[in-house]
Amino acid sequence: MGVAHRMQSNPAVLPAEGEVVHPMFLVVGLMIAVAAAAFVAMPLLSPESAASPTLPVDVTPLADLKRRRLVVYENLKDLEFEYQAGKIAPQDYQSLRQNYLGEAATLMAASQETEQLKETDAVVEREVVARRASRRVSPPQDYICPHCGFENPVPVKFCGECGTRIGSSGH
Numbered sequence: 001m002g003v004a005h006r007m008q009s010n011p012a013v014l015p016a017e018g019e020v021v022h023p024m025f026l027v028v029g030l031m032i033a034v035a036a037a038a039f040v041a042m043p044l045l046s047p048e049s050a051a052s053p054t055l056p057v058d059v060t061p062l063a064d065l066k067r068r069r070l071v072v073y074e075n076l077k078d079l080e081f082e083y084q085a086g087k088i089a090p091q092d093y094q095s096l097r098q099n100y101l102g103e104a105a106t107l108m109a110a111s112q113e114t115e116q117l118k119e120t121d122a123v124v125e126r127e128v129v130a131r132r133a134s135r136r137v138s139p140p141q142d143y144i145c146p147h148c149g150f151e152n153p154v155p156v157k158f159c160g161e162c163g164t165r166i167g168s169s170g171h
Contacts, residue, residue: 062114069107076100 079100083093143152143166150161159166 062111062118065107065111065114069104069111072100072104072107076104 076097079088079093079096082088083090088096143155144150145152145159145162145164145166147164148159148162150159152160152166156166158164
């Protein structure tokens with residue numbers, strides 16, 4: 001009775017003692033095991049890059065200040081709750097409260113400064129756009145092809161787009 005016949009009748013049956021398993025099955029099984037081990041071990045063996053921390057795409061200095069300010073407010077609320085519950089001594093409460101209020105004030109001032117810089121940047125950007133628009137001049141007629149309207153980058157005798165002669169015949 002061959003291996004193929006026994007596997008057709010009952011696939012859970014292993015080859016009988018003395019019968020040889022085809023080497024291709026062993027190679028494929030070994031390759032799958034190595035691939036699975038590499039897949040599992042890869043995150044453990046890869047170096048963590050501390051030089052380039054990953055930040056969410058939408059993080060801006062203003063959003064970061066707002067997030068930090070909200071954390072400080074939450075800490076103040078938790079501190080107040082712990083004090084009211086009698087878990088914190090009055091002198092510790094006052095000291096921590098002053099620290100949190102000072103940090104909140106610093107963050108608020110930094111947020112206001114960042115917002116003012118943002119407004120100043122917007123004014124500067126508008127001024128730059130206005131100056132660039134005023135400096136724009138139309139190209140000289142010697143650069144524009146009378147046939148196709150192509151604006152050649154330098155004065156030329158023939159259009160770079162269609163080949164028509166540009167300028168006076170005396171060129």
